Amino acid sequence: MAAMNPDEIISILKEEIKNYDEISKDQEVGTVISVGDGIATVHGIDHAMYGEVVTFENGLKGMVQDIRANSIGCILFGKDTGIKEGTKVARTQKQAGVPVGDAFIGRIVNALGAPIDGKGEIKADGYRPVENPAPGIIDRKSVTVPLETGILSIDSMFPIGRGQRELIIGDRQTGKTSVALDTILNQKGKDVICIYVAIGQKASTVAKIVSTLEKHGAMDYTTVFSSTASDCAPLQYIVPYAGTALAEYFMYKGKDVLMVYDDLSKHAVAYRALSLLLERSPGREAYPGDVFYLHSRLLERSSRLNEKAGGGSITALPIIETQAGDLSAYIPTNVISITDGQIFLESDLFNSGMRPAVNVGLSVSRVGGAAQAKAMKKAAGSVRIDLAQYREMEIFTQFSSDLDEATTQQLKYGSGLMELLKQPLSSPLSLHEQVITLCAATHKAMMHVETKKMKKYQRDMLDYFDSAYPEIGREIEEKRQLPDELAEKIVKVAEEFADKSR
């Protein structure tokens, strides 16, 4: 071997010393004992904090997820190909966090907040920890401002308020994502920032969702966090917390935010994979014992702050997928008990053409009633009971051929109502359209319409109201009240339209 020039040796030594200094200052360095499936076990770091970021020799970052007597378990935020037994790991003394800022609106980012839409760097205004304690009771305010979904069946019977957590639950392909997306589309011009978090979905599905948002101009106020099925479990696990960190940034600045977590069943599965790899003991359905805490600490961060604390809000719409409509499975019951209500989408209804397939009997909204517009509350008064009676009567009478007049009328009224609650994709209804529809329907001003023609009749009637009597719609939108005289006027105009269209 050729002799080394002393200068070269000195420069190598200097380099080593420089690196040594960088790592050793306030830091501890450990070595990897084993690595695989996005998890590394590290020996030699004694004072790591839970949730602390660690850096591997090749620059890859990870997070401390498990602390044991002689080693720590780290989840890796990337491919583990460059890491092997003996690789050096250093503490950073920093909690895992994501960059946040106004520039994130309109962008698509990964679980760590890095842009993946090819539109270049995002200028961050700050850095927020991924895990953050939920606001305390003193900082909160009760929910009183509605968050309108634009979906008649939800706004009338299961109203959602800003700061509420409303679960969307149902089997696969029952329109869960569509309900959430339509809600985002309906926030246009309402000063609500939307954050859509895709967890463990196909990349093609995420691309489709983004194109729907773009088509309707909703990307102007929306950020998409995406961790697709091909990402490792740690990234899928962390993405909803990262999305919430950005939401908190806006909430503490006094903004209203809508968060969609699509979906938390896949999130629980990612956490299960991660926990089993960390050798935590499996419990029911092989989920670890703390799987309830996984979602409660996430959803508890959605709240409405009082003015002193910032005055903003985070409304959460988590999505859960059930198997064969089983609401009593482990993860569904957990999330049902954490949230303030659920919208249950049923596959039988969906397949029979009732879309959105909201099951009126099993859905509920526990706090939104206080936030519902007075006009809507009055117009929707008896709809829920009427529908429940209709469904019961429908089952009861399906085999009998000769029915008395009263029953026939009630069945007709019920089927008309069901038809009115159908709504195509991406066509939200405004408050006055919803109020006029319900007012006319509950006052039986649409009883003469054939069920099949109901949707078209509704559209024509609403157009007639807007063109011939625009002041009615304006009054509802401005005052958000429905005094008796206005209700009477709506019924009169509806009857006038009925006479015209006959």
Ligand SMILES: Nc1ncnc2c1ncn2[C@@H]1O[C@H](COP(=O)(O)OP(=O)(O)OP(=O)(O)O)[C@@H](O)[C@H]1O
């Ligand atoms: N109101 C509606 N009117 C017409 N079609 C609808 C409606 N809602 C949903 N669909 C259609 O139903 C299909 C399933 O919808 P969506 O993807 O929202 O369901 P999902 O429950 O989120 O599905 P997944 O289980 O794949 O997550 C889509 O093709 C969508 O276009």
